[in-house]
């Protein structure tokens with residue numbers, strides 16, 4: 001049984017390390033008294049869960065407590081609005097083990113801290129939680145705040161060493177009298193009030209905190225994790241919104257070297273009087289191997305190719321330039337510039353190429369949108385990043401609304417021993433309706449004028465039965481424009497009072513950039529909630545398919561036009577399929593299909609955002625009928641329906 005120390009005066013719970021360090025309560029200063037509590041009682045969450053639980057939530061919390069509390073890995077799919085955050089915290093807090101809770105957005109950070117506060121308020125406990133954010137969010141020094149992580153870290157170190165930061169006196173331990181839940185704002189205001197750095201204050205608090213909320217990068221980037229002193233061993237890891245975990249893992253283990261970076265790095269070398277020839281040769285090599293069409297090369301030969309181009313072996317170049325990076329930074333500071341070093345980026349790239357398992361990588365020479373030549377060194381295996389992290393933690397929960405199919409998702413992450421569960425939605429299933437139309441498809445072979453017209457007519461007729469707002473998702477922006485043009489010329493889209501309408505609703509089209517999209521979506525939402533409603537046309541994997549919310553009347557209907565398969569013409573997609581096939585015959589094709597259906601499930605998730613929310617779905621492609629088991633369970637309501645050849649609708653099974 002782990003020891004839990006609770007202050008008898010104010011009830012705040014302390015970790016054993018806090019007790020070792022200081023035997024007085026950090027909130028009220030009273031003497032602490034030891035007591036023992038069981039790790040996890042059967043249904044320990046019952047004392048903490050702040051709401052009346054629904055049956056699926058009970059199942060979820062029992063599983064989390066048993067599997068994750070017992071040190072295992074649970075991959076859990078549960079619909080938006082399920083209450084995953086409150087349920088996970090309620091099930092894990094009674095285990096007495098600290099929790100590292102990784103999130104992807106500020107909104108999620110706020111939600112985790114809010115739920116800990118609600119649990120405390122309703123249960124009378126004082127679990128402490130802190131947002132361990134980056135310097136970019138917590139630094140009070142304007143010079144340092146806007147810099148990328150590594151540069152901010154370097155400048156901060158130099159400023160503190162030279163006593164040039166007025167908040168540089170770091171809090172070495174958590175000060176007394178702080179509220180149990182420390183948000184980003186609390187950290188900043190406390191830092192200002194006490195004249196200490198909020199970033200180091202967060203780090204000091206996090207050492208003995210029950211819930212540490214961190215961005216994903218802190219968990220997967222070993223260097224960042226070491227730099228913020230984030231321990232995973234002995235802690236439970238929660239990876240919220242884990243549906244992109246494979247991509248996050250791959251991104252963390254990949255890097256890019258561009259010609260402009262090499263040019264800037266060469267300038268830096270000149271300034272510290274160091275030969276630039278190897279960098280110039282590297283830039284020439286990239287230029288000579290790049291064309292309009294991206295070119296894939298096996299990673300196994302990349303190191304040799306680069307060494308031949310440079311005329312030296314990579315480890316010696318890395319060593320020489322790592323020393324030059326220090327000189328570049330010192331010179332920039334001396335000149336009053338921020339110590340951003342492009343050379344450091346080159347060193348990191350070469351070190352990754354030199355130190356990685358080549359069979360898990362590919363090299364891609366390609367030109368970016370600005371016309372710059374570059375070399376991508378892409379990791380093909382997400383397990384490389386995810387496996388060690390999950391193994392180090394003392395139990396892990398990976399959860400999201402869209403992980404189906406769970407077995408395959410766990411396989412590509414290398415989590416074969418993980419337990420996988422999909423939980424029934426807590427929404428009223430009878431209100432969620434899903435209709436598959438197998439009469440249409442957007443496969444390239446059948447994508448013709450007649451098919452596009454059939455899809456448009458089907459949408460227009462169904463839209464008449466949708467109250468308020470509806471979203472239509474298309475596989476690509478170009479195809480969306482072709483459909484809208486075709487529907488405009490054959491009467492599916494009509495002009496009414498200066499506005500284009502489909503199915504009697506005004507049409508809005510997702511903006512191509514963030515700003516125009518924000519404005520369009522705001523206008524769409526104003527129309528959508530009125531009785532006439534509105535339609536927003538978007539693309540899968542785009543700005544409105546992930547991270548956007550369309551609760552209640554903002555989306556009562558969602559139409560999926562086609563299945564969002566990744567572009568097979570993209571060499572990286574083909575390389576990924578090939579990589580998985582080498583691991584396990586047929587895995588590549590299964591991954592390709594899973595990836596498409598996960599994007600479709602993500603788009604469907606935009607329409608259900610809360611417990612009382614509901615939405616109707618139309619899946620316009622016969623491939624949905626063939627793979628209905630890949631559609632998330634929560635999206636199937638009380639069972640999918642299918643449109644027959646004669647237009648009649650019947651239950652699929």
Ligand code: SF4
Pocket residue numbers: 135138139140141144155156157159160165166167168169197198199200
């Ligand atoms: S000590 Fe804190 S406030 Fe000062 S530069 Fe470093 S992060 Fe910023």
